[in-house]
Amino acid sequence: MTTTASRPTEGDVPKGDSRLVEMAWDPITRIVGNLGIYTKIDFEDRKVVECHSTSSLFRGYSVFMKGKDPRDAGFITSRICGICGDNHTTCSVYAQNMAYGIKPPILADWIINLGEAAEYIFDHTLFQDNLVFVDYSEAMVKDTNPSVLRRAESTEAPNAAVHGLRTIADIMRSFNPFEGDLYKEALQVSRITREMFCLMEGRHVHPSTVYPGGVGTMPSPSVFTDYLSKLMQVMDFIKRSVAMNDDVFDFFYEALPGYEEVGRRRVLLGCWGAFQNPDVCDYRYETMSDWGRAMYVTPSVIVDGKLLTTDLVDINLGIRILLGSSYYDDWAAEDPFVTHDPLGNPVDHRHPWNQTTLPTPQKRDFDGNYSWVMSPRWFDKNSGEHLALDTGGGAFARLYSTALAGIVDTPYVKATGSSVQISLPRGGNLPEQVLEWHIPKWSNAIERNRARVYFVAYAAAMALFFVEKAMDRVRAGDTKVFQDFEVPDEAIGCGFHEAVRGVLSHHLVIKDKKIANYHPYPPTPWNGSPRDSFGTPGPYEDAIQGTPIFEENGPDDFRGIDIMRAVRSFDPCLPCGVHMYVGSGKTVQKLHSPMFGANHG
């Protein structure tokens, strides 16, 4: 369903309608354990009628960052996340480089790019193969859709020559948690890729060698050759993963006609760009449009399959933080920090640079305020709409944006305007392979998941390019990785990056050499936001409302697998423990955690 198409809303659903069953999953995420999905399901029509996403945990980084030394920001904000903390460090460093007026040495940017590429490979692999695929494993499908599993047993896998598994059911068996071959191999791969990360950024997941001004990594040739040898170790795994993903996801479309509607919403995507091009990037706001477009993942806002902009200045000025259903007081009466950007453009009072966080704890009320997440929106000055952008779990928006913009052109990755071509070299067992990710027809659960594995290939191919660029500099004797600087009395900065699961921005205001205002906006506030002050639902809510139910179980033993697939496709950090509440007053005491498989209920 889309935000624009008409559909039943709260007003259309008669309260107490006996056909509707309330079902809730709370908490869903592991890292902060704070995402809840509350739904009303019509089991006769077999679809979700209403959905609210809620967060019950307040973090308060924007509150306690005030007054701190800005050089500490990267180390503190890293702790926002336990899996992609380095994305925060990197983004904070980008914002600080701008605020301090630093152009770091070129080699430092290649090293950060290499670290971030390893992070994407690691995190996407861990999430996809160890958490998402549990929902598509033999154990789960046997429990939720036995007829689909029967069909999978007799369906030949089209890419069997690449991954070596004869039927779709064989692939599903390899997804089985703790037992499946892919599940176990993915754990090994996530170890190797974390080692790659540590070579570049010192420590996972809170880097010890990434600072404003550069890095503390010693750029010895062996650092890069160690990285390269580990990268080549996982190359064949990536090729097999892509083939298995394509086979299973294509099978789901075929076996369950209409499955493209699960988790579907209008194409409203945001990507803030990743992998700086140090030959162009000088971290100055005045030139941000140019170096933003030179990034090796192109930033953009995409609506209905069309690019609205690839200009980071436009993207920055369009960000609005709305309230509406959040536990905060409005900051309309507070003084703004930044009235104009360095180019002289006016900065809105609802922009993160001007935000003041005023928490107001209160009882959860789905007719009023029900979440600690605010509602970030992107203001489209042409249409006057506040767009509820999602990130498609990160990879989907990154590939979509890069493909559509058609700017990226490297020896291993090329954007064509409608697709991204990724060349992977020969590995231990498999030959050289050229993969192509095409812009799909839908923004739905399956395409978000499919994009994730293709972005693993994208990051691996980019890492090859970065390691070659870095080695070229080291071979020429360039080992400078840090640029000294002074902290100014007053400055502003903004950093734009891609956390593994999507857009990431850090906005910084410095006064008297201290932080006066600091607002990180990671992907989950965009994806998991509640209804905003215009009543527009957040992306999770929007994608789940109207999702059809394909699960064969009835209300009594309902797993909510289609809803979970829709939510998890957005990569809401690491879903693990899920417990279920049935709204008729009966609490299901049995905790079921799909991570452990359907048989471990």
Place this chain on the structure above:
Amino acid sequence: MAEIKVGKPDVAPDTTAHTKGVPQGNRKNAYERMIGHHRDGTADARRSTGISPKEHDAILPTMPNVPPA
């Protein structure tokens, strides 16, 4: 741990970073003062070791001087 005689520290080891008197790695001209680092971004073996550093430098002037570790 070997008993190595060291001088009295100027500040307590747990003094927070950015305390007045503690040298800051990012301070202006810090790069030029660091031994073994050259202004043009290259380095020599003194960056990595003080023990016979010249033996670890490149053996020919046309070769890049990559510090040992």
